[in-house]
Amino acid sequence: MKEGFKEHPYLGNSQQDVDEMLQYLGLKSIEELYSDIPDEIRFKGKLDLPHYKSEYELLEAIKAKMSKNITTREVRSFMGGGVLDIYMPALQDEVLRRTEFYSAYTPYQPETSQGTTQALFEYQSMICELVGMNVANCSLYDWATAVGEAALMASRITKRYKFIYTAATAPNREAVLKNYVVGANLELEEIPYDPTTGKMNIAEAKAKMDDTVAGIYIENPNFLGVIEDGLEEIIADAHEKGVKVVIGADMNSLALMKPPGEYGADICIGEGQTIGGGPLNFGGPLLGILAMQFDRRETRQMPGRIVGVTITSNEGERAFANTLETREQHIKRERATSNICTNEGLVALSCAIHLALLGPEGYKDTAETMYLSAHYLVKELEKIGVKRVFNGEFFNTFILDLKIPESKKQEFINFMLERKIFPGIPYSNDGENYDYIVTTSYLLCEEDLNDYAKAIGEWRK
Amino acid sequence: MYRQAKYDEPLLFELSKKGRRAHLPPRCDFSRDDINIPENMRRTVPPELPELHEGEVMRHYVHLSHQNYCIDTGTYPLGSCTMKYNPKINETVARMEKIMYLHPNQPVETVQGILEILYELQVALGELAGMKHTTLQTPAGASGEYCGLALIKAYHEDHGDTQRDEIIAPDSSHGTNPASTVMNGMKLIEIKSNEDGRVNMDALKAAVSDKTAGLMLTNPNTLGIFEKDIIEMSRIVKEAGGLLYYDGANFNAIVGKIRPGDMGYDVLHFNLHKTFSTPHGGGGPGSAAVCCNDLLEPYLPVPTIEYDKDKDFYFYNHDRPKSIGKVHGYHGNAAIALRAYAYIGALGFQGLKDTAEHAVLTANYGMRKLEKLDGFRLSHTSEIPRKHEGVLEATPFLRNYDVSGMDIAKMIISRGLHAPTVYFPLIAHEAWMFEPTENENKDRIDQYVQAVSEEMEKAKVDPDYAHDAPKWTSVGRIDSAWSVRNLVLSYKIYKEKKEKGEFVP
Numbered sequence: 001m002k003e004g005f006k007e008h009p010y011l012g013n014s015q016q017d018v019d020e021m022l023q024y025l026g027l028k029s030i031e032e033l034y035s036d037i038p039d040e041i042r043f044k045g046k047l048d049l050p051h052y053k054s055e056y057e058l059l060e061a062i063k064a065k066m067s068k069n070i071t072t073r074e075v076r077s078f079m080g081g082g083v084l085d086i087y088m089p090a091l092q093d094e095v096l097r098r099t100e101f102y103s104a105y106t107p108y109q110p111e112t113s114q115g116t117t118q119a120l121f122e123y124q125s126m127i128c129e130l131v132g133m134n135v136a137n138c139s140l141y142d143w144a145t146a147v148g149e150a151a152l153m154a155s156r157i158t159k160r161y162k163f164i165y166t167a168a169t170a171p172n173r174e175a176v177l178k179n180y181v182v183g184a185n186l187e188l189e190e191i192p193y194d195p196t197t198g199k200m201n202i203a204e205a206k207a208k209m210d211d212t213v214a215g216i217y218i219e220n221p222n223f224l225g226v227i228e229d230g231l232e233e234i235i236a237d238a239h240e241k242g243v244k245v246v247i248g249a250d251m252n253s254l255a256l257m258k259p260p261g262e263y264g265a266d267i268c269i270g271e272g273q274t275i276g277g278g279p280l281n282f283g284g285p286l287l288g289i290l291a292m293q294f295d296r297r298e299t300r301q302m303p304g305r306i307v308g309v310t311i312t313s314n315e316g317e318r319a320f321a322n323t324l325e326t327r328e329q330h331i332k333r334e335r336a337t338s339n340i341c342t343n344e345g346l347v348a349l350s351c352a353i354h355l356a357l358l359g360p361e362g363y364k365d366t367a368e369t370m371y372l373s374a375h376y377l378v379k380e381l382e383k384i385g386v387k388r389v390f391n392g393e394f395f396n397t398f399i400l401d402l403k404i405p406e407s408k409k410q411e412f413i414n415f416m417l418e419r420k421i422f423p424g425i426p427y428s429n430d431g432e433n434y435d436y437i438v439t440t441s442y443l444l445c446e447e448d449l450n451d452y453a454k455a456i457g458e459w460r461k
Numbered sequence: 462m463y464r465q466a467k468y469d470e471p472l473l474f475e476l477s478k479k480g481r482r483a484h485l486p487p488r489c490d491f492s493r494d495d496i497n498i499p500e501n502m503r504r505t506v507p508p509e510l511p512e513l514h515e516g517e518v519m520r521h522y523v524h525l526s527h528q529n530y531c532i533d534t535g536t537y538p539l540g541s542c543t544m545k546y547n548p549k550i551n552e553t554v555a556r557m558e559k560i561m562y563l564h565p566n567q568p569v570e571t572v573q574g575i576l577e578i579l580y581e582l583q584v585a586l587g588e589l590a591g592m593k594h595t596t597l598q599t600p601a602g603a604s605g606e607y608c609g610l611a612l613i614k615a616y617h618e619d620h621g622d623t624q625r626d627e628i629i630a631p632d633s634s635h636g637t638n639p640a641s642t643v644m645n646g647m648k649l650i651e652i653k654s655n656e657d658g659r660v661n662m663d664a665l666k667a668a669v670s671d672k673t674a675g676l677m678l679t680n681p682n683t684l685g686i687f688e689k690d691i692i693e694m695s696r697i698v699k700e701a702g703g704l705l706y707y708d709g710a711n712f713n714a715i716v717g718k719i720r721p722g723d724m725g726y727d728v729l730h731f732n733l734h735k736t737f738s739t740p741h742g743g744g745g746p747g748s749a750a751v752c753c754n755d756l757l758e759p760y761l762p763v764p765t766i767e768y769d770k771d772k773d774f775y776f777y778n779h780d781r782p783k784s785i786g787k788v789h790g791y792h793g794n795a796a797i798a799l800r801a802y803a804y805i806g807a808l809g810f811q812g813l814k815d816t817a818e819h820a821v822l823t824a825n826y827g828m829r830k831l832e833k834l835d836g837f838r839l840s841h842t843s844e845i846p847r848k849h850e851g852v853l854e855a856t857p858f859l860r861n862y863d864v865s866g867m868d869i870a871k872m873i874i875s876r877g878l879h880a881p882t883v884y885f886p887l888i889a890h891e892a893w894m895f896e897p898t899e900n901e902n903k904d905r906i907d908q909y910v911q912a913v914s915e916e917m918e919k920a921k922v923d924p925d926y927a928h929d930a931p932k933w934t935s936v937g938r939i940d941s942a943w944s945v946r947n948l949v950l951s952y953k954i955y956k957e958k959k960e961k962g963e964f965v966p
Contacts, residue, residue, distance in 0.1 A: 008808065008812050008815065009548075009807075010545075010546065010548060010738070010804075010807065010808060010812070010816065010899070010900070011812075011815060011816065011819050011899050011900070012819070012823070012899060012900045012901050012902035012905070013819055013822075013823070013899075013902050013903060017902055017903040017904075018819070018822060020903055021822055021823070021826040021903055022822070024826060024829070024830075025825055025826060025829060030818045030819075030821065030822050032846070033821050033822065033825055033846045033848070034687075034718065034821070034846075035846070036687055036689055036845055036846060037687050037689060037719060038689055038692065040692065041691065041692060041719055041723050041724050042718065042719055043591070043717065043718060043719055043720050043723060046810065047588055047589070047717055047810040047813070047814070048588050048810075049585055049588055049589075049805070049809060049810040049813070050806070050809055050810070051809040051810070051811070052806075052807060052808055052809030052811065052812045053806050053807060053809070055550050055807065058550060058554075058803060058806045058807055059550065059553065059554065061806065062554050062557075062578070062799075062802070062803060062806070063557065063559075065574045065577050065578055066557055066559035066560060066574040066575065066578070067559060067574060068573040068574035068577070069559045069560075069563055069571065069572050069573065069574040069575055070567075070571040070572075071558055071559060071561075071562035071563060072562045072563070072564055072567075073558060073562045075571070077564055079564045079566050079567070081566055082790060083564065083565065083790075083791070085562060085564065087486065087487070089484045091483075091484075091515060091518060091519055093556070094519070095519070095522040095523075095526070097552065098522070098523075098526045099531055099532075099533040099547075100526035100527070100529040100530075100531045100533075100534070101526055101529060101531070101742070101743055102531075102547070102552075102740040102741075102742050102743070103531040103532040103533050103547045103740050103741065104529050104530065104531040104532070104741065104742075104743040105532075105537065105539055105542055105544055105741045105743070105744075105879075106741070106743065106744040107743065107744070108539075108882075109530075109870070109871075109874055109879065109880055110936075110939045110941075111871070111874060111931050111934040111935070111936055111937070111938065111939055112465060112529075112530040112874050112879070112931070112934045112935070113528075113529055113530060113743070114525070114528040114529070114935045114936055115525035115526050115527070115528040115529030115743075116529055116743035116744065118470065118472070118525055118528075119522070119525050119743075120743075120744075121472075121951075121952075122472055122473050122474075122952075124950065124951050125472070125474065125951045125952035125953065126473075126508075126510060126511075128951040128952070128953050129508035129509050129510060129953075130508050134950070134951050134953040134954050135950045135951060135954075136950075136951065138744070139744075139745065141600040141601065141604065141746075141789060142600070142789060142790045142791075143790060144787070144789060144790030145600075145604075145788075145789065145790070152644075170790075172787060172790045172791065173790060175763075175786050175787035176786070176787050176788065176789065176790060178786055179611070179785060179786040179787060179788060180644075182611075182645070182646060183643065183644045183645045183646030183647070184644075184646065185646060220502075227498070227499060227502055228502075229499060229501060229502065231502075232501070254504065254508070255504065255507075255508075256496065256498050256503070256504055257498055257502050257503065257504055258501075258502050258503060258504050258505075259504065259508070278796075279561035279562060280561065280562055280563055280564050280565070281560060281561060281563070281794075281795055281796040282560060282563040282564075282565050282572065282575050282791070282792060282795035282796070283564075283565025283790065283791025283792050283793075283795060284565075284600060284746075284748075284789065284791055284792060284793050284794035284795050284796065284797070285600065285745075285746035285748075285794040285796060285797060286600075286790065286791075294948070294950065294954065296948070299948070299950070305744065306950055307950075308944040308945075308947075308948060308949050308950050309944065309947075309949035309955055309965060309966065310939060310940055310941060310943050310944035310947075310949075310966070311940050311943045311966045312936045312937035312938055312939055312940060313929060313937035313938040313940070314936065314937035316966060317936055317937060317966060318469075318965075318966035319936040319937075319939055319966070321939045321941055321944055322941075323941065323944040323945055323948070323950070324945060324948070325941075326945075328636075329603070329636040329637050329639075329640035330636040330637075330885070331636070332636075332640075333636045333638075333639040333640060333649075334639035334640060334642065334643045334649045335643075336636070336639075336640040336643075338640065338644070339603040339606065339607055339637050339640035339641040339643075339644050340601070340603055340604075341601065341602065341603045341636075341637050342601040342602055342603065342732075342734065342741075342744065342745045342746070342747035343601070343744050343745040343746075344600075344742075344744075344745045344746045345742050345743045345744025345745045345746070346740070346742030346743055346744075346745065346746060347742075347745070347746055349742075349743065352473075353518070353522065355510055356473050356483065356510070356511050356513060356518050356521075357483040357484035357515070357518055358483075358484055358486065358510065359481070359482060359483060359484075359510050359511060359512045359513065360507045360508055360509070360510045360512065361482065361512075362482065362483075362484055362485070362486050363508070363510060364507065365485075365486050365488050366486045368488075368489075368493060368496060369486075369487065369488055369489045369491075371496055372489055372491035372492075372493075372495060372496065373489055373491070375491075375495060376491055393497075393498070393499050395498075413568050417568070417571070422564065422567060422568075422571075425566045442486060442487050442488075442489075443487060445487075445489065446489065446490070446491075
């Protein structure tokens with residue numbers, strides 16, 4: 001049993017301060033400030049929580065627990081699915097640890113928050129560059145919630161209540177989409193993909209679009225890793241029918257692939273963690289990207305905060321501030337475009353720093369490495385007779401045809417772990433046999449790729 | 462004397478010059494010639510990202526950081542935001558390799574450490590809530606509200622009460638409450654507050670019906686006043702077949718003192734970035750936890766994180782047929798949850814309770830001192846003690862001196878202090894919502910009140926001084942109307958306007 005303490009580093013006031021304040025208030029004890037609360041609901045027991053820890057003890061206790069984890073720096077990761085192991089340059093965390101950024105509030109008083117507002121404006125502007133559009137908000141929670149928000153936004157713009165999406169959408173994003181549209185009563189419908197190529201069935205997509213459809217959601221490259229084609233045809237058809245096109249883009253792929261804005265998409269979403277938002281962090285915090293083509297009416301339907309340029313009381317002075325706030329919950333309440341308040345601001349800042357460090361050349365370098373590593377690996381695997389499930393073109397992700405039965409799955413995981421490999425994300429069409437979704441980051445070198453192919457070869461023996 | 466830095470800092474794009482490099486990422490030796498993206502999907506024009514030297518990037522962000530006010534700069538008494546000190550050890554633990562480099566889809570046996578911590582945090586938060594079940598999947602307070610209300614909705618639907626689609630909330634509620642209600646496809650029934658700022662019981666009785674899904678209520682409310690009739694409210698709502706939602710934004714007032722579960726609430730969300738000290742990050746990331754009782758447990762988002770005591774093993778439970786599904790792509794903001802875990806560990810059960818008491822003491826002390834200033838009055842009633850925050854009204858000052866609550870806020874910013882939350886809640890006029898938290902000591906509060914007093918005296922003599930505030934900040938008073946009229950929302954638009962010869966600052 002530890003002795004209690006009277007003062008604690010997290011409390012600003014000593015007993016003397018407390019006494020002085022009580023005296024000013026004419027009170028004998030702090031308890032009197034709770035005197036209006038009925039006795040019957042007061043908690044009189046002892047909380048079933050541990051005693052306080054000194055900072056040293058706390059650090060050691062957390063370290064001890066966390067040591068049970070095995071990280072992607074101890075075992076080589078071939079996992080993607082929407083998040084990716086990345087390298088954060090030393091400068092990045094140097095900035096992120098600046099308390100001026102991380103311990104600031106939302107810039108509701110912009111005169112004294114120009115650091116945050118300018119940085120977020122730069123973030124928005126860089127995202128616009130990547131996706132080929134000219135408006136981006138300053139973040140949603142993650143890619144998955146961005147799908148939900150994009151569907152709701154398309155519905156508000158078109159005043160239609162059906163949303164269609166391809167079956168090659170990641171299951172976790174699909175799950176959040178399904179959840180987000182319940183309130184607005186949107187009907188969802190799935191567009192199948194070709195079982196050989198993994199590409200969306202264009203004829204089916206066109207057949208499903210009519211004047212009741214608010215929007216269509218297409219991931220490109222899709223969750224199966226495959227690069228879609230025929231998008232221009234679908235988009236032309238969609239626009240003829242007044243359907244909004246939402247593209248879910250792998251943000252790294254956009255270094256090599258045409259930006260969605262260029263091929264006519266109306267809205268682009270994606271995950272910003274993979275382009276510098278932050279380390280994997282066990283899947284959070286992440287960074288939901290949302291961008292669109294500017295339209296005076298439609299941009300007002302965008303959810304989340306947006307920073308804009310503005311003027312001040314000093315002649316000629318440029319400043320940055322939250323704008324179009326009348327879309328937001330703190331003003332519009334039940335008529336707001338979304339309930340989002342706290343967003344992922346610091347992760348957006350992190351992403352902006354990362355992109356500023358990479359520049360166009362670095363951004364392209366990383367994407368090229370991801371692409372080439374994946375294609376090299378596929379060739380090495382094909383040499384030993386292991387193929388991809390889908391034969392469509394791909395960027396850095398493909399599904400490896402392994403057909404591992406449920407009963408052998410754990411054995412496979414252990415087998416690969418012994419070789420210091422996380423082989424990918426298990427994927428099953430029938431719930432019995434598992435293929436693996438394999439993704440290459442730019443952190444894997446040729447030796448890692450060779451080891452992977454070798455391990456798969458050994459497993460098959 | 463306070464002067465905030467001012468650099469006229471160019472945008473990154475304006476600092477850029479072709480060919481400069483700030484970072485060399487790892488690059489494989491495979492031949493670039495092998496890249497073969499289908500032609501119709503190939504990028505032809507590279508994105509115009511800035512091209513800078515590494516040192517230049519650092520300088521840019523150092524300049525920007527100097528133009529930011531933060532909790533470590535000074536008093537930041539934003540009401541309902543709970544801007545408490547962010548303990549530095551939290552940042553240290555969040556940068557352990559053992560959290561940073563965990564992929565959320567890793568095999569469960571390789572993430573036992575983080576699952577143990579998340580599980581223990583669930584249990585600890587459940588203990589503070591007085592409710593047994595917790596999810597950490599919700600990445601922010603509004604997401605927590607959305608999730609908690611979805612649980613209520615699912616419960617009614619599961620019990621065949623599909624007509625129950627009304628959420629009752631007082632007019633003093635946070636803006637997220639009505640917005641989260643509508644996102645769940647439910648209707649908001651707003652009830653008026655009494656003159657003393659509490660829920661009007663007659664209005665509540667009149668509002669409940671067989672369409673009532675639940676009551677959404679923060680307690681203490683946004684005026685900092687405890688809703689002492691909560692047990693009666695709970696009875697009224699439950700007799701009508703509804704459930705009770707606790708908006709935990711104001712939980713800092715009652716940590717360890719009163720448990721929402723004991724007040725009759727069925728579900729709540731906690732903002733880990735408020736009560737549990739994780740940073741606000743200039744807007745996020747935050748994190749929320751949703752706690753609920755047995756009634757609502759079957760509907761929690763999948764997967765839940767559970768513990769098998771016999772095998773001493775933590776695992777995901779996906780097999781929850783009544784679940785509302787997922788509200789986040791993965792497990793929520795795990796790295797934020799880890800910080801909250803560290804905070805709870807540092808304080809322990811006694812310390813947590815002390816934070817609530819000290820937060821309430823500093824709020825009452827500061828508020829009573831501000832109340833005495835000529836031009837301020839306490840909103841609603843002066844009789845009842847406030848809890849973690851109080852709302853002052855600058856109405857007399859506006860009437861007598863033509864200087865608004867916003868003007869006073871801007872003058873305070875000139876002094877190197879941060880304004881309270883202004884113009885919220887909407888049921889107060891010229892509102893100044895003051896929440897110093899347990900971190901501000903008496904001296905700091907005295908200095909704050911002194912600064913407010915001095916600024917108000919200056920404004921009395923010279924109202925234009927107030928209208929022109931703030932001075933000494935990086936930029937002058939913001940004209941937000943201009944930004945809405947002109948909508949310069951990206952550098953692309955900025956450049957286009959400039960090229961077309963339109964005015965942009």
